[in-house]
Amino acid sequence: MKKPYYIDFPQEHVEGHMHKYRCAFCKLETTAINGTLEGHLADCEYRIEQEAKGYEALENSNKTTNYGTDEVD
């Protein structure tokens, strides 16, 4: 079972950055997480909780680690 976007995790403001938010659990920025479950750390409480509910990270399709690519289209 999958959700198109995983954005219902608790977020906190990144100090000193007006428009940056990060996961309250694994502290990764939302821009790095990019709405995906595998964007969280493997031991992130939110990710573990989602996986426990039966959701799963998307399989590795053709992308490895391409964080920070804003120009996808």
Ligand SMILES: [Zn+2]
């Ligand atoms: Zn997280």
